[in-house]
Amino acid sequence: MDISIVDVEVKDIRFPTSLKADGSDAMHTDPDYSCAYVILKTNTDIRGYGLTFTLGRGTEIVVQACKSLSTLVKNQKVLNIFNDFASFWRKLTSESQLRWIGPEKGVIHLATAAIINALWDMWARIEKKPVWKLLVDLTPEQLVSTIDFRYITDFITKEEAIRMLRNNEVDKKKREKFLIENGYPAYTTQIGWLGYSDEKVKELCKKFLDLGFTSFKAKVGQNIKDDIQRCRLIRETIGYENKLMLDANQVWDVEEAIEWMKQLKEFKPVWIEEPTSPDDILGHAKIADELKSIGIAVATGEMCANRVMFKQLLQSKAIQFCQIDSARIGGINEILAVYFMAKKIGIPVCPHAGGIGLCEMVQHLQMWDFISLSGTTTDRVIEYVDQQHEHFENPVQLRNACYMPPIAPGYSTKLKNDCISNYIYPDGTEWRRTFN
Numbered sequence: 380m381d382i383s384i385v386d387v388e389v390k391d392i393r394f395p396t397s398l399k400a401d402g403s404d405a406m407h408t409d410p411d412y413s414c415a416y417v418i419l420k421t422n423t424d425i426r427g428y429g430l431t432f433t434l435g436r437g438t439e440i441v442v443q444a445c446k447s448l449s450t451l452v453k454n455q456k457v458l459n460i461f462n463d464f465a466s467f468w469r470k471l472t473s474e475s476q477l478r479w480i481g482p483e484k485g486v487i488h489l490a491t492a493a494i495i496n497a498l499w500d501m502w503a504r505i506e507k508k509p510v511w512k513l514l515v516d517l518t519p520e521q522l523v524s525t526i527d528f529r530y531i532t533d534f535i536t537k538e539e540a541i542r543m544l545r546n547n548e549v550d551k552k553k554r555e556k557f558l559i560e561n562g563y564p565a566y567t568t569q570i571g572w573l574g575y576s577d578e579k580v581k582e583l584c585k586k587f588l589d590l591g592f593t594s595f596k597a598k599v600g601q602n603i604k605d606d607i608q609r610c611r612l613i614r615e616t617i618g619y620e621n622k623l624m625l626d627a628n629q630v631w632d633v634e635e636a637i638e639w640m641k642q643l644k645e646f647k648p649v650w651i652e653e654p655t656s657p658d659d660i661l662g663h664a665k666i667a668d669e670l671k672s673i674g675i676a677v678a679t680g681e682m683c684a685n686r687v688m689f690k691q692l693l694q695s696k697a698i699q700f701c702q703i704d705s706a707r708i709g710g711i712n713e714i715l716a717v718y719f720m721a722k723k724i725g726i727p728v729c730p731h732a733g734g735i736g737l738c739e740m741v742q743h744l745q746m747w748d749f750i751s752l753s754g755t756t757t758d759r760v761i762e763y764v765d766q767q768h769e770h771f772e773n774p775v776q777l778r779n780a781c782y783m784p785p786i787a788p789g790y791s792t793k794l795k796n797d798c799i800s801n802y803i804y805p806d807g808t809e810w811r812r813t814f815n
């Protein structure tokens with residue numbers, strides 16, 4: 380039947396995570412994990428649920444941006460959108476008045492992600508498949524037709540992307556079976572939030588070792604002495620047979636990043652994440668170049684504005700690990716473009732997750748990548764943080780430190796009704812209690 384979007388609801392959902400320093404890093408010392416949550420209502424029972432991850436006060440601005448963009452979605456026939464998704468995506472990101480406050484970056488692009496994520500959730504619900512399976516089952520032509528290649532054709536073309544998918548079609552079924560049986564490897568950042576005490580860090584390292592984790596990420600960047608002490612503590616607990624990654628969340632200048640990391644080299648971090656401004660492509664390239672000789676790679680992406688920035692980061696070999704974020708750039712359509720570019724240049728994608736709904740979403744994308752595009756998990760892991768999953772109707776499932784493929788239709792983005800009534804800001808029950 381003809382399904383049309385008749386209404387768009389947008390909600391400001393926040394969790395008081397700063398109270399326990401959950402999620403804290405050198406730059407974001409008191410984050411309240413939050414999201415702008417979008418519900419697309421249709422003339423049928425079918426809905427689409429999407430979100431973008433934000434922090435605290437910023438959420439109200441993203442919510443407003445979602446509302447402004449929603450006029451472009453309202454009264455649309457969903458089949459028209461999905462039959463020519465790239466054109467619809469371009470319409471959303473190119474609206475003549477709204478684009479001025481981007482374009483394709485910042486608040487307006489976060490809002491685009493929330494709406495686009497809701498559309499993919501709806502599409503998967505209509506097809507009665509989880510998003511990863513929807514992506515896997517689309518023909519190469521259909522999948523690539525969802526991507527707007529504007530600004531990246533100098534690096535990758537539609538035809539090349541289709542060819543990449545074709546070349547990998549042979550063993551798709553085998554890989555899907557493998558994934559269903561074994562899941563996809565995860566690493567945890569839970570051990571290393573900057574505001575945690577040493578005792579808590581140690582305790583969490585042990586907890587996640589017991590759960591079978593072999594890769595861990597810790598926050599650094601506020602104070603070198605503390606970093607050395609913290610890294611020593613972590614290495615003493617997890618040993619050198621496990622992997623350690625470090626994350627500075629953009630606090631350093633370029634030279635400072637290089638000097639700081641030289642002082643942490645004895646701890647053998649696999650990568651330093653976000654060593655400097657997310658916009659400084661040449662800066663990242665310089666850091667990567669300088670740290671290569673001491674075996675430390677550079678990773679970034681959670682605040683990379685769009686596919687153009689990713690293109691340049693990849694082209695200039697400024698990163699050795701590409702961290703897509705399901706809520707930062709304009710949703711799945713644009714993220715697929717980044718996966719194709721990363722594949723072309725041979726850089727592994729290790730998604731950023733942890734924030735509200737990010738683990739739930741990125742698992743779908745990385746599973747699609749494994750089955751349909753890269754065909755491997757070598758040098759690839761999905762971030763995992765054990766926070767706020769209980770609020771989702773279909774939360775992530777981990778077994779032996781691996782994400783197990785979601786089964787329920789959709790993008791795993793639907794929040795429970797209770798969660799909304801408790802955490803909607805500022806009137807939710809939990810917030811009223813906190814204020815009192």
Ligand SMILES: C[C@H](O)[C@@H](O)[C@@H](O)[C@H](O)C(=O)O
Pocket residue numbers: 401402403404407410568626628681731732733734762
């Ligand atoms: C404020 C947030 O918790 C960030 O620190 C977090 O997303 C982090 O950069 C990460 O890589 O998980």
Ligand SMILES: [Mg+2]
Pocket residue numbers: 626628652653681731
């Ligand atoms: Mg990070």
